Amino acid sequence: MSNTDESKAANDLMDAMDETMKRLQEKFQTISEELESRLNEMGTRIVDLEKNVTELMDQAGMDEQSRSK
Template sequence: MADTRGDLRDDGAEMAVTLATPDPKNVQELTQYVTLLLQQMQERFQTMSDQIISRIDEMGTRIDDLERNIADLMTQAGPEEPDK
């Protein structure tokens, strides 16, 4: 069976995946190649999912901090006088 090691690069905006072209000698080798490929894809999707969830959590924390800061500024500014 051909070399199935992949070259994964993640340079922020783009990801390149390079796999050697399989040269299976029989159905079993093809099955192994496809299984390995699917496992690699699953690992990559899991990593991306974890990164997305982490960034969403971080953004939620930042929004909470911003809301707190705005509330503090409004308290420091005092009550607004209604227009007459």
């Protein structure tokens, strides 16, 4: 194999590695954004659930002392 062939093979390999890294970075970014969005949604749902439980407890006539036991 000549130096030119080796150089081309090395460049091809570098290009393939660069493309693979670019795709992996894009996938990681997408997954990170989806995870952050889902965590935010879950946090909102937990807050809403806490509010609903408090409202139900109030409707059932439970006072603050009963809740803390």
